[in-house]
Amino acid sequence: MNASKRRTRILLKDTLRLVAPPKPIKVSEWADENRVLSPEDSAEPGPWRTSRSPFQKEIMDAVTDPEIDAVVMMLGSQLGKTAIQLNVIGYYTGHDPSPIMMVQPDLGVGKDFSNDRLTPMYRDSPQLARLFGKGKSRDSRNTIYYKSFPGGRINIAGSNAPASLASKPIRILLADEIDRFAKSAGTEGDPLNLAIKRTTTFHNRKMIFVSTPTIKGHSKIEKLYEDSTQERLHFMCPSCDHLQTLSWRRIKYEYDEETSQCVEVTHACEKCGAMHEEHEWKRDYANRTKWIAGKKHATTRGFHLSALAATINYTWKMAVKEWIQANKEGKQAIKVFINTVLAETWEEEGQKLEHEILLNRREMYKARVPEGVRYITAAVDTQDTRFEIDVVGWGKGYSSWRIQRHVIVGDLNQQQPWQELDEFLSRTWKDADGRSFRPVRTLIDSGGHFTLKVYKFCKPRQGRNIYALKGEERGDGQETPLLNGVSTNNIVGATVVRVGVSEGKATVFSSLSLEPGKPGSCRFPLPHPDNPDPFVYDEEYFLQLTSEQLVTRYKEGKPYTAWVQTRARNEALDLAVYNRAAIEMINPNFDLPLPEPGSVATGAKRQKRPKKKNVSSSI
Template identity: 25%
Template sequence: MKLSLRKSAIAVIAAGLSSTIMPAEQVSAVEFARKNLVVPDGPRAGELWDDSLTPYIAEPLMLSMTESGINEIAVRKSAQTGFTTLLLASVSHFIAIDPCRMMIVQPTTGALAEFNREKLSVAIQQSPTLKRLVKDQTSRSGEGSTAQAKRFPGGSLKLAIANSAADLRSSTIRKAFLDEVDEYPDDLDGQGDPIGMVEARQESFLMSGEWLRMYISTPTVKGSSKIESYFEGGDQRYWKMPCPGCGEPFKFVFDRKYFKFADEFPHDPYYATPCCGTVILPHEKIGLMKKGQWVPEASRPGAYPSYHFDALTSPFVPWEKIASRFAECNGDPLKLKVFYNLTLGMAFDMKGDAPDHVRLMERREPDLKRGHIPAHGLVFVGTADVQMNGIWYLFKAFSPDRQSWRVDAGYIEGATDDPHAGAFLKLEELRTKQWPDAFGQRRTVDAFGIDSGYRSHVVYTWCRGKAGVFALDGLDGWSRPPIGQPKPVDINYNGQRIRNGVMLWGVGTWSLKGAFYSNLRKEGRAAGQDTDPPGYCHFGGWMDEVYFRQITSEYLGTEKFKGRSRQKWIPRVGYENHLLDCEVYGDALGEYLGISRMTPQEWSQLASIRGVPADAIDADLFAPAPIIATHQVRAAAPSTEAAEVPATAEPQDAGRDEGWYSTDNSFWDR
């Protein structure tokens, strides 16, 4: 009989130690995400991540692993593509399998708080594996997580904002995830580029090669877009699918030669492949997308993986919605920029050359009477720019299709150091003036804005207590909205906000100037066209050369800034730009009042309030002008850029692949 001996004490101890000394089983990032990552939001919220719906996420996720040897990954994307999951999945894998010190950088405090609250924290709490590893914020040991850092065995995840030098200077990190990089400042408190500051935090890992930087963003404007530069610096991978007709690989591009739809609802979109013309219907898009794979178009030594993905291929955005968004742009440069950035994932080519001021003067309309609001001008605004010895001012009115008419403009001479005297007295007279309109009524401005950049304290005092008056502050940058959220600037000696004090409204001047110059280049009846296009600018015969020189006083130039190229507005030598500022501020107020958002019914109601005869009010009259011309869009081969769309309504440049627009103005021409 054989005796079965019990294990020795040494064997028992060795077995126990092996379970802690031996490294955890190496699981790929994709496999880990499938089993552990719970989708925090969207239509699959609360479910385990399923990459069969978004197969394009798998490759960059695998390449983010340390074992891949890849150090940089760039993703240029549109909205609603699911690439936030890439960031969450990669971070989760490092927390559980390859712990280290990491950092996620968001552009602003608000963006970081929202990301932490609605995505990262939700993903951690809903995953048993991550919840067990990430220390709770309520820990009193001093080693628990905080609002700015998630701590776990072997590492930590710092949450930082791109406009805080303290956040970006304070720690050494191995992995950096930079989200929405196009919204990062170009220079942070005079200390340099935020991305460069992140790079400096990874110096210690350069020799070992264990570092990673992932850039993810929607782009902004050509020549200034950071993610555009990072995408072009990589091997430029596109998601290509086999053509159902001939099997040739192709990618979806926004080109009306291939992506076809009606300009009016229902748009009935479909895609005709560039290789053999096989028609792909909207319900076939997702099935075809799942058969695709990443194909680099710029492979070369030293090029890191860079990816482009947009709404045309995304399983979350229907083609009908894409067609509708483009039709609603109707030539509006501001809307087209948003469409390019958020739907096509492309940088917008902002046109920065103003027309010659002499040519603009030739377009003056002698029938327009100074000081009278024209029939189309349902929205009426005024703006002013304060200088040392006087104030420049402008009043203009907008129609439902964004055409604009100058009602009055000029310069008020006088001292500007007292808000109750000098030039401010005349300005107040103009602000409160009752202006005659085309229907026998008199109207005051719907909103009045004044630049507070010079003699701010005087401007604030003048604005205080005046309804419908906006203290404005022009802000640089391509990602700024036309007019943002206000902030209080009236405080007492104790630092407390004054009740009913002045609010300061930031204006994103860079995009507004691009849109204004685009509208200036449009030609209408004065140039022999049948109609005046949406956004067309009307000038009265009373307007002088000073005005036209000032509104054409800047151009879009490229400069080197902190080692990077960027586009910015540059004043022309010897030109003043005060009336250009007034024009731009007026457009910001128009956007605030909703000229780009009001429905035809709302325009009809406003027309009734303005005194337009009841028999002339027709909802169709106030709808955006339909696109009636054939779009001449450059035929793009599968290897060309992913978007060629009409940028502005410029009939004189039709050879540049741009459409033109028209509307019926029969009543208003009486």
Template identity: 25%
Template structure:
């Protein structure tokens, strides 16, 4: 008779194994070593530096990763940084290393659920798949609820990653998390439940040894979340030694800017604040090898360590490229903001209000051109149209090189956009032309009409005109929004049908456009980039409307402070709205990116004098947007040209030198 032997597991042994795993002291959580042992960049991920994680290239992140370790007592770690400097890699190391070395419940929050899904597909999934230490912990199970797009649980159940969007209050509730990453924090907007940062922070309130990593490129101050967190923390800056005298110092953008030769951006460098010697890019790696993080608010190091790093320290960006980016952005506030945010890793301090309207009015009263005429140098015309209950208001603006603009005309059409007479006059506006100083009459190149209100009525009129010349737009007040972005396909909420107007509908970042405009209208040199010119003949109400809004703090019921644009309730603001719409039309037309050859072609086409044309004497005198030296004529109350000038002293001579 054969005996059947059945081998069973030793229950006592299993219990001891479980106790061993539970009671065994955790291994040291060393994110630096884990990165070197596990992170390998492909050529697609890092074309310049493929291969294993090279700690020397990212030496400035060593201390950040140490701060994230349980050995550091701080609870919050903040990193304010430039874009494309390796910050996402650090967040991924923190996430993957935690799941491998010290598994727990981990929350990774993005600005929106769409961002979260994109990160899960494009960043997290490849890391889990290609990292040996993680592949066995997170096996792919397409039909398993433990491996979904926004939730990844370890195979042994000892930890999981929940991926959420800050715009969803529900995804930030009813969970307790030991570790967190709050990514792109500056872009977080309040959700239906209030402040998402407070909601996320509260998810770790019940865990004494919790660690929260806040990381982002700054945006706009006041109101920038990552900048506010940095200032609330230890405020640690990267000090490096001078290669000549060994004096420790921070590489400040202002130092590079002071030494910048605009004719030779390839010569970009720093100057030692101690010995005055030049610090060149070939010194960078040796300096970064000896980097020291020094806190300016050391009392906070035990609870909240905050770090700030920018592109000058990174091998991923040359100093020449930094200089060229600045020269390209200089003079245009919107571009300057992008440069300060993405390259310098610093928040852009807003112009919260315009100069007094009387100042702009007086400047317009003494202008060199009349309302209804195109100022010399204005080569492209755009119109912004704003619809109200009983009228439609419009503004025509001429655009030139160096982001300069000149107001051409302003008008009011009575009636509602749905009325036939109003539409007939708008049709006429589409055909209207304005004269320049060279005998040419020019029609608008691009027109933008506000479609946020009376959308169907606006579309009914707009659809009769070519989309290549007329667009619909609506304002987006988020500081983080693109300057202009086509609206995604929208559908009728009742029928589900695709709305036809969505093909020519655009969102514009009116918040940034207002900030940029209010900086630009303060400029008085007509040759300065971004200069805004006003004609004679505009009434006071126009200037009041143009300067009607202020950026002010608003405290919510939940205690969080938001910064919103606000106008005096008794003051209309259509002058500002139509200016923003005209600028949106200019951006859509391509004013910001037109190459010099196109500008020169437009100049040849539109500013070559028409044969036998009788040019206005004053307009001819002010050709190319220049103002002569003047003497005041008390009798006329307007400047009169000075009859005698020294050679080379006129604005025209100065222009020739600039050209």
């Protein structure tokens, strides 16, 4: 055989290798054979073993089922959601090369995912490393947000960045923490729908949707799970072998308050009532658990699992400790536990309050700033003829104390009311020990007819933590996070804080429903002898504070909840939402000690915000 024929034969073999279908293996099999956990990605680096978390096998293998085009994962924390997605990416990089897109809540999270999780996997897993030679790191085709490999590519996108979603067609879509996606990708609409449209040209597309859930009726992952096989992992009772899901309601524990430790925790069988410890329920995990579907679905498999099923890095005793702490901190912390540990949606309780109840709760403060306050915030509502201002103190568990209600009347086209506003926001408020407090954040409503004036007022005062605010709310039941990122896309370059008012109202009403003194409750002052302000917390204020209620509406036959006004004025409620957003922006540490009496309390150094919530960026 001459040299020309040999070259032709080699070329033909290489071509056939590229077009031939890949060997039919499953994602879990690929991972066990090829995935290597990196030091940056695991406390125990080395070869991947699906047997360490057996519940992941069925989820991963559903992706490679030819009859399935979508997999929904409504999972709690500590269950390896990201690890599962990385295995899928590895499979469709090294075994069945395809165009892939990973969508994160924002590009910042996407950057962290690429640097801390994806790149190390490509580097340390030998099969994948061969696809990215030494020169690839400097290749212009391989960046933080884009990497190419023989037969495919991966794009890292952010739900708040429309340009990152506007890529070429993709076969494999992974959407992570979709309940924290931006409401809209610029002006192009729902980012999840935009990403899904990129898959329509592939008959063999695969879509993986992942998230911990949020509020019932507003959760994207809950909606997708309901339109799936609705599978839940069932465990055999160690005594009677009855299959059942692990339930927080059947968890029994003993907790030692002195040592802050869970002494014992067991789970009761729903059939025979026998109590068994965690290691007994999880013994022979792979053979004594089973995923059971709640309904049939031809193309979508859905999986729901709480952190109680975790096999590594998380125990029931840890869960009990989190639960105890959440109950001390209040409803917001309990909500986080329900969402992230139990992987269940949070359902708000009765959302209509009578104003007389709150009016009669007013109490006499010993000083303008009551005992227990660690920070204060201010919020400003901009009307055509006045500024409405509410100053609020905050303490442990997001307990709050109204401190001063103030109104500045005047034509906002003139300079005088703006000057008065600046003077008011420059003042301090004192506690009984003589400490002076300044607002750690002030948010000013930029809606209405004075948007540009608000921007121009706030821009030079951002050094004093005074920022413009834009309220956002959808009318179709889709939830917008309380802190939905910031924008500087305006003529003066002012930082504008985007606030989801619907979630804010739900949070405010939950706090108002608590008895005074409980963590997270709200307290109000009676008129004080040394208060020169005529605009006190009177009946009109409480009528405004309770001026909306949550109702059920329908769109295309599907129910959703929406806030509706029951009276014309609702400034007090809006200000309560703005103040809640202001305090959450600083991620406060309420355990830090106050400065010495007689000093100025300007707010402690801002704490680092965990990479979780629903916020593309914060101030």
